Amino acid sequence: MKEPLQYHSTQELKKFRDQGIIMPDPGSVQIERSLNPEKFGKGSVLHPFSRIEGEGSFIGEGSEIGIAGPVSVFNSFVGRGSQVGTLGPVTLKDTFTGPNTVLGCGTSEETVFLGKETTVNDFTTGYGFRTRKGTLYEEDASSAQHTDTKMTLLLPWVTLGSNINFCDALVSGGTGPELGAFSEIGSGSIHFNFTPSGDKATASLFGNVVEGVFLNRERLFIGGNNSLLGPLEASFGASTAAGIRIHGKLPKGLHTGQALSRRVITRDFRILSGVRKTLSSQFNYLGELCAFINWYRQIRLGVIAQNAETRALYEAALRMLLLNYEERVKQIQHYFGLIEQSLVLIEQQKGQTREYENQQLILSCWPKLEEAFEINKTRDFPAPEDLTSELLESVQTTNRDYTEMIRAMSPKSVSSGLSWMEECREKGGRTLSEILAP
Secondary structure, three states, rough: OOOOOOOOOOOHHHHHHOOOOOOHHHHEEEEOOOOOHEEEEOOEEEEEOOOEEEEOEEOOOOOEEOOOEEEEEEEEEOOOOOOEEOOEEEEOOOEEEEHHHHHHEEEEEEEEEOOOOOOOOOOOEEEEEOOOOOOOOOOOEEOOOOEEEEEEEEEEEEEEOOEEEEEEEEEEOOOOOOOEEEEEEOOOOOEEEEOOOOOOOEEEOOOHHHHHOOOOOOOOOOOOEEEEEEEEOOOOEEOOOOOOEEEEEEEEEEEOOOOOOOOOOOOOOOOOOOOOOOOOOOOHHHHHHHHHHHHHHHHHHHOOOOOOOHHHHHHHHHHHHHHHHHHHHHHHOOOOOOOOHHHHHHHHHHOHHHHHHHHHHHHOHHHHHHHHHHHHHHHOOOOHHHHHHHHHHHHHOOOOOOOHHHHOOHHHHHHHHHHHHHHHHHHHHHHHHHHHOO
């Protein structure tokens, strides 16, 4: 039987207070004995009913825990200046918050928030948030009330409205945190990531990584109460009307939705269709993840991270990207199991049709695909020297925040960086599609 956790006594908490940690009511604060005062930054505030556990926990300088309700921190890193529990109770588990993150009321598991660089938007999450495994909010990304994310990647400034379920998706686009400049998913929108066939080969791209990381692309606007059917690929500049159903590809421009006629279709969902198209969209998503992983390895960690805290933050974010990559491979593997089932049913019901032959050919590619997945996950593509040298000079000679630094890059560096990122995507995604070529 697991032994119950031991906490510092009220008397023992005096040594924390002597180090500059503020506790208005020490008797209501619980700190696991494995944690010492060095794990708490000077000026951090632990309000009543704060509970800190796990050897990996750290409370940064000037942060506030439990402002408007009890907060439990389990094996989580709270960055300097963060505010946790501004609207009510919060639970953090295996979570990493960057500087000045503001979390309202909710729960977070295996999530990374890179923090806030501006005060244009005064919160990171609102009331009733839930972030689950593989969620990454980059700088100044935010969500309003009652939002749920899992395997969700939000690039800088991206905003989710209220009452949203948005899993298995990546959103980029926008040029700043001001109103009308950032990409937005409207309130009440849902990304449907599970099909009647029983698969989740449905990850969707809103914008992309390759261009999106340079923070100079036109924003996307997804209207409220949208039904977003994955897999979906929306281009920069795409926008949608409110209250509509969307699927497929969304080029730049306003989309008013796709209507379905009122009829009943007799279909055995165990027999798959459009297999090649589905896989191509997921391979493209994996290519974007390969590019994103290389951006973190080569740029954020290789150049920009100049101190231990920033390095730890970026390493945590990289882990989220790797979790997303592994999840997509896992779901593709499951999809291949469904292809195998589909083949049996096609042969039984229709014989060895053209669709049967096509799916059989695709199924035979699995060993090569599985090998390519593993190679691409760890494949490094060195960034161009002009890009890295310019960013390194900016890090060493200026005091710019990350997003300001990226937006200040020269056109030459952006151009070479874009070519490099396209190479990462092509070799990480298109090569997978080439394996399926007849």
